[in-house]
Amino acid sequence: MxxxxxxxxxxxxxxxxxxxxxxxxxxxxxxxxxxxxxxxxxxxxxxxxxxxxxxxxxxxxxxxxxxxxxxxxxxxxxxxxxxxxxxxxxxxxxxxxxxxxGNWYPWEEMKGKNVVIIGGGFAFTTLRSSIVWMLDPAHRKDYGDITVVYGARNPGMLLYKDELVAWEQRDDITMHLTVDATDDPTWKYNVGFVPAVTKEKAPGAENAYAIVCGPPIMIKFTLPVLTDLGFPPERIITSLEMRMKCGIGMCGRCNIGTEYVCKDGPVFSMEKLATLPNEY
Amino acid sequence: MLKIFVPKDKMPRWIGRIMDGARVFAPVKEGDGYRFRLVTRPDKLDFSYQNTRLSPKELVHPPAEAMFSYSLKKGDPKAGILEEIPKALGTRVVMGIRPCDAKAFQLVDVNFVTDQYMDPWWQRRRQNTVLVGLGCHEPCSTCFCTSVGSGPFDAGALDVLMTDLPEGYLLEAVTEAGRALLADAPEGAPASDTVLTEARFLAQQAEKALPRLFMLDPLREKAMTALFQEAFWEEVQFACINCGTCTFLCPTCWCFDIQDEVHQQEGVRLRLWDSCMFPLFTLHGSGHNPRNQKLQRVRQRFMHKFKYYVDKYGNGPACVGCGRCVQYCPVNIDIRRVAAMMTASCVCPT
Structure with a gap:
């Protein structure tokens, strides 16, 4: 080894x-x-x-x-x-x-399902990886509708702007870009917080998974929206951050109860998180 | 398995032969306490300690260990590339380790050697180390090994179990490595029935002297989230000053930090003991800290030992009852009492 x-x-x-x-x-x-x-x-x-x-x-x-x-x-x-x-x-x-x-989003489990990606701020990194991966011709057929809600404080804080624009123009992915506020007259997308935009665009929960990554405050207000839309906790997936050193489940600091975020995570379903202490 | 009896005056000769083929570590008196140290003279072995102040975990998991080295010299083609520091980890024999401390190694093995990853240093040191344990005749007042599923003569994690009898030592091989040590011992003779009976009696007496303080079963039954929210954590944490003494002394506390250290243009990446008692242990780069409060850190230590470990590995608890944290806690937090609260099963000893 x-x-x-x-x-x-x-x-x-x-x-x-x-x-x-x-x-x-x-x-x-x-x-x-x-x-x-x-x-x-x-x-x-x-x-x-x-x-x-x-x-x-x-x-x-x-x-x-x-x-x-x-x-x-x-x-x-x-x-x-x-x-x-x-x-x-x-x-x-x-x-x-x-x-x-660490682990990854449940790609096997999500096969044949619609995927709703909800991201905020700079937590969009592994979501970018996910979108590029799903849009690849080798994988696109494995997933149903792909809907993305991505928000940042203002247009200048969005990551991967060229790619966002390119995805906007495709017909095999639905993009909902938003900013908290802007005085930029050229901004032609949504203005509003991610939870509110998610509620307004109301992606269907039927046969769908939601992957939510963002600042804790965004996650906190997005979860009830998803629940109202009909997403059960086992189909709401998130990725957590922790201070880490070893990254392989040995150094002891990133645990939430029995789970090491580095090795057993960072990806958890809300169903799993509900069984763990609220210490993250 | 092989059982032999070695008279006291012949022990140095047997140990001397072991020293010819391996490095021997044994408790050495330093100040008013004992500590495991390399011993090179067989007549210097002293088995009159109760236990060492620091646990022997440092023999397998050193407090500071340089893992990798690198150069930062401009123009060096290897600059910035980490390389493993070679280590000569020859055979070692730990003489006189207590059964509880040996059991701690076994409990920590599941953390460092897994299906997915293997800690190379832990694994190599464990493989190269033979544990010759000494049964405890006279457990301390703070010992509670029988309450956590072990005992003063528990040979389960040893290679050889020694019993100190008035005339000599009964040496019982537990593993193949232990048998090899005893097979080459002309100083000894096969243990007689009298010796064996005498040793069993001592072991029983020692076990009887240890009170059973709490039951372990309730730990498995209680929900993790329910235990986490118990009101008693407020009382448990009240006096704690987060000094970290308990985690430093504990034979089953394995948490570590990784840090880089640079001297001029040469650097090393170190692994260092760390402690869940310190706020920095879990502080995020953003400033957020999931265990910002003392209560959260104190709870983490006890929950890890008595609940998280038990649930994760279906084994444990991750406590061997050595009593070091009870003896040396500056504010008298008593893990026996906390375990009794967590299990709601019994008497509080204090």
Whole structure:
């Protein structure tokens, strides 16, 4: 068995500043060793530990899709020591990736179902991975209608803007983009909070799963909307964050009751969360 | 399995032979307490301790361990790439470990060796370490191993069980590795029936001396969320100062941190003991902290030992009754009393 603490060496290929506040940057990483890339088999919803020698590691959701070959993509919010250092790194620099870690959205279980994706702010990363994966010709037929509600504070805070526009124009996915508020006259989409927009657009619950990722306040107000629409708790899926170190269920800090968010999660159904202490 | 009797004056010779082939760790007196240390002279072994102050977990899970090293030199083609630090982890024999502390290793194994991932350092040290345990004649007033499913002569996690008799030691092999140690012991003779009877009597006496303080069954029956919301956590946490002594001493507390340390242009990634008693343990980068309050942290420690572990692995609890946290808690929080509250099953000893 491979040493699970040892990161794969990668090189930064590209750094994209995503948001107007410049606090979110997307890193495209390529493996230094081709055999490492072959060993890095992942599914949308999983995360990895980004490792910077001399700084430490941070657990970040994988924003690329397994259907996109040749690179991994991570969108990183600048909050602490490692992420601040990362934001100052340059294309060509060498760092590390350890993973893939954790579970993923229930892709097998969702086959043949409609999928409603609800995202807020910078929690859209593994949701991007999911959308790209489902829209891939190899997978699109496995899923029914795909509906996306994605909101940010203002237009400048939306991630992956070019892709959002491209998805808007497709007829095999329904996009509902929204911002909390804006004075931008060119904004032609919705204005309002994610829960309110979800309620207004009312995606059907029949034969459907909802994947909800966003800030706690958004999740809190979106859940009752989904329940009113008829989504049962076992078909409402979310992904949680926790402080992590090992990422493999050993270091002991990311538990909610019996479950380690890093290994037993980060993806949980609301049905499962209801059986656990409310400590997250 | 093989059972032999070695007279006291011949023990150093047997241990000396073990020292020829392995490093031997045993309790050594330091100040007014004992601690497991490397011992190189067989006549220096001292079995007169009750137990060591620090648990022997450090032998398998060191408080600080350098996992990887790297260079940060500009122009070095390997700069920024982590490499495993090679470690010579030869055979070791731990002499005189108490049955409770050995059981702790077994309880923690399920965390570090799983179907999906294996902690290479834990696993290698466990494989290379032979545990020669010493049964407890005289349990301390804070011992409660029989309440948590073990006992003063529990050989379940040992390779050899030693019983200290007036004239010598009864050595009983428990595993194949233990048998190998005893097979090469011309100092000993096959244990007579008298010796065996004498040893059984001592073990029974010791077990009788230990009170059963609570029942374990109710732990499985109670819902996790119900126990989590119990009102008694307020009282349990009241005096706690979050010093972390309990987690530091506990043989089944395994939580760790990972940190990078750089000296000039060379760095290492370290693994260090950590504690659920500290707020930083769970602090998110965003500033959010799911265990921000002392009550949440104290509850986490006891719930982990007596409920989460039990539910997750269908085994446990993750407590061996060594009593270190009871002895050294500066504000007298007593895990026996907390367990009795959680199980609502019995007498509170204090």
């Amino acid at each position: 491979k040493n699970p603490y040892l990161p794969y060496p990668v090189r930064i290929q590209e750094i994209i500043t995503e948001t107007q506040d410049r606090n979110l940057k997307t890193f495209k990483l390529v493996f230094l060793n081709p055999e490492d890339e072959a060993g890095f088999v992942y599914m949308p919803g999983q995360f990895a530990e980004l490792s910077v020698a001399g700084q430490g590691e941070v657990p970040i959701g994988i924003a690329s899709s397994p259907t996109e070959k040749g690179f991994l993509m991570f969108t990183v919010n600048r909050v602490g020591r490692v992420t601040t250092y990362l934001h100052n790194m340059k294309p060509g620099d060498v760092m590390g990736v350890r993973g893939p870690l």
